Amino acid sequence: MKDEGMYSLGIDIGSTTSKGALLADGNRIVATALRNAGIGTDGPEEVVKELLRASDLDEGQIGVTVSTGYGRTLYPEAHYRVSELTCHALGAHFIFPGIRTLIDIGGQDAKVISLDGAGRMSNFQMNDKCAAGTGRFLDVMAGILQLRAGDLAGEAALAESICPISSTCTVFAESEVISHLAQGVNRKDLVAGICESVATRTGSLAKRVGVTPPLAMSGGVALNEGVRGALSRYLGVEILFSPLAQFFGGLGAALYGYQTYNKEN
Ligand code: ADP
Numbered sequence: 422m423k424d425e426g427m428y429s430l431g432i433d434i435g436s437t438t439s440k441g442a443l444l445a446d447g448n449r450i451v452a453t454a455l456r457n458a459g460i461g462t463d464g465p466e467e468v469v470k471e472l473l474r475a476s477d478l479d480e481g482q483i484g485v486t487v488s489t490g491y492g493r494t495l496y497p498e499a500h501y502r503v504s505e506l507t508c509h510a511l512g513a514h515f516i517f518p519g520i521r522t523l524i525d526i527g528g529q530d531a532k533v534i535s536l537d538g539a540g541r542m543s544n545f546q547m548n549d550k551c552a553a554g555t556g557r558f559l560d561v562m563a564g565i566l567q568l569r570a571g572d573l574a575g576e577a578a579l580a581e582s583i584c585p586i587s588s589t590c591t592v593f594a595e596s597e598v599i600s601h602l603a604q605g606v607n608r609k610d611l612v613a614g615i616c617e618s619v620a621t622r623t624g625s626l627a628k629r630v631g632v633t634p635p636l637a638m639s640g641g642v643a644l645n646e647g648v649r650g651a652l653s654r655y656l657g658v659e660i661l662f663s664p665l666a667q668f669f670g671g672l673g674a675a676l677y678g679y680q681t682y683n684k685e686n
Contacts, residue, residue, distance in 0.1 A: 427484045429682065430472060431674025432465050432499065433508065434492030437528030437556065438641065439464030442512075442671035443472045443483075447679030452476045453668045459528070460492035469498075485678035489670050491529070503677050505670050506534055506542050509639050512673030514540025516663045521633040524652070524660075525669070526623055526642035528556040533627045546630045552591040554622030556642045561591055562615045565598055566608055570645070573612050577647030580613035589622065616647030624655035637661040639669035 426445040433440040437459045443451045454471035458464030465488075473479060488499035489508040496502075505525075513523045514536060523534040530549035537543045552558050556570065563570050584606050588594040594615075601611055619642065636658050642648055643666035653660045665672065 427679065427682070428476075428478060428482055429675045429678035430469065430483050430486045431508065431671040431676070431678060432468060432486065432488045432490075432496055433505065433668075433670035433674060434465050434488060434490040434496060435459045435527055435670075436491055436530075437560075438667070439468045439490075440668050440671045441465075441468040441472050442668050442675045443476050443478075444672070444675040444679060447676060447683075450665075450672070453665065453671070455667065459490075460495060465492070465496050485682040487674040487678040487681075489674040501678060501681060503674060506532065506545055508670045508673030508677060510534050510536050510542040510673065511540050511676045512669030512671070513637050513639055515672055515676055516665060516669070517635060517637050517661050520635050520637050520661065522627070522630075522636040523669075524623060524627055524636065524638050525640040526555060526619070526638070526648070527640040528560070531555050531623045531626060531640075533623070533630045533632075535630055535633065544630060546626050548623070548626055551589075553589050553594070554619050554626070556640070558591050558594070558619055559615065559642065559645065559648075561595060562598055562612075565595060565602075566612065568612070570641070573616060574644075574646040574648075576609050576612040577616045580609040581607065582610050582613075583617055584610040584614040586611075586614045586618040589618075594618065613647060616645060617651040619648050620651035620655050624652050627656060632656055632658055634658050635661055637663070637666075639666045641667045643667065
């Protein structure tokens with residue numbers, strides 16, 4: 422058992438997944454964990470168990486726990502509950518110090534966050550009204566094409582041309598994709614069009630906020646290189662990427678916990 426350091430735990434309870442991060446002394450990532458089970462499941466408890474197992478710590482050694490995400494109020498063990506905007510900004514700044522814009526695309530919404538030089542959110546725009554431009558759109562389209570969300574980027578990379586999806590509504594886009602399939606359009610070209618549709622939708626949200634580089638992406642959709650590439654082309658700006666992108670909310674929550682604990686003790 423380890424006994425050195427102050428440990429803070431961040432748990433990000435999303436619409437489709439639960440993610441957690443464990444930090445030592447607010448500066449070292451000890452463990453991260455993810456379960457494909459979000460709000461209303463035992464995903465958060467499983468993530469915490471996994472973090473403790475991976476770090477060889479027991480619950481009593483965690484100094485502070487912070488929950489964030491859409492389901493943050495549903496984790497009673499948390500000492501603090503903090504908005505995902507604040508946490509994603511903090512987590513992104515931890516990985517990419519000096520970052521000024523963050524685009525977070527999760528399972529059911531998309532957010533564009535402006536940051537000040539210290540990693541605090543200064544402005545944001547959100548699309549939480551419509552599945553288009555979110556992971557939900559990608560998940561529905563992947564389902565029609567008998568793919569998983571994680572397969573989309575690989576498929577899009579092999580496209581010979583991009584088949585544009587003209588419907589912005591997910592339900593209509595679903596029919597459009599089925600009709601393209603019936604006409605014999607190549608699946609790879611369709612996937613490239615699907616990735617581009619999400620990028621264009623979120624890119625126009627970003628233009629409304631204003632994009633100041635350096636720019637990074639967070640959330641599960643950041644793992645999709647097809648969306649990242651299309652968004653970068655649409656905005657004409659390089660997008661920083663970390664394999665930890667889906668953990669920025671949890672990381673930020675752990676960081677918030679560390680900073681608050683230090684202020685109050
Ligand atoms: P939430 O916090 O709302 O649960 P996440 O930020 O965890 O959402 O993102 C979930 C979305 O990320 C899914 O809807 C899916 O489209 C996408 N996703 C998850 N894993 C991958 C992956 N390995 N590659 C590409 N996309 C992914």
